[in-house]
Amino acid sequence: MNNWRKSSYSGPDDGNDCVEIANTPTHVGVRDSKAPAKATLTFPAGAFAIFLDGVKTYSTVTDFARFRG
Incomplete structure (x- = not known):
């Protein structure tokens, strides 16, 4: 995949540590x-939208980490 993009919310105050995404039509x-x-997660486009909807229920990374166990 090419054209990796970092979140616009990632800035100097957080050390520019963020996830990046790249997409193709599929x-x-x-x-x-x-x-x-290192490792890259790859989702079919429709599955990524479902993943994002699920992640939105967590207010912080710590909340999400607790969910993962």
């Missing part, structure tokens, strides 16, 4: 901006 890739050469 898939969306997600990676850690601190380790871009």
Whole structure:
């Protein structure tokens, strides 16, 4: 995947640590901006929208981490 984009919410105050996404017409890739050469999650485009809807219920990364266990 090419054309990785970082969230506009990522800025100097948070150390520019964020996830990046890249998309094609059929898939969306997600990676850690601190380790871009490591693992990438790849979702079919429709599944990524469902994933985002699920993540929106968590107000912080800590809340999401608790969910993951």
